[in-house]
């Protein structure tokens with residue numbers, strides 16, 4: 001593992017957005033100037049890892065490097081703090097991918113750099129099936 005991996009690993013396993021310290025506006029990805037009040041008093045903030053699927057698209061065309069993951073579903077997710085995020089939906093039955101389904105973030109290897117051995121991770125989301133009561 002490279003030094004930079006360990007230095008940055010906290011970021012790989014979190015979804016870091018920003019919060020405005022003046023008006024509490026939250027957004028992802030990070031911003032440096034608040035869209036609501038123009039404040040530049042901004043802090044990093046970890047976004048919740050749960051939310052709901054509000055829209056999605058199934059694609060049978062692949063981006064380079066993702067050929068094994070077809071059909072690929074890309075979801076628009078509203079996190080529990082009302083921030084929207086676009087992410088791939090993984091580990092889920094196509095039948096379970098529905099509007100308003102509950103989802104949670106998972107972190108997956110995206111690619112590895114053969115020379116340095118560095119592995120890159122990123123967030124994806126999976127459907128949480130309704131728990132039977």
Ligand SMILES: [Zn+2]
Nearest residue numbers: 020023034037
């Ligand atoms: Zn603000």
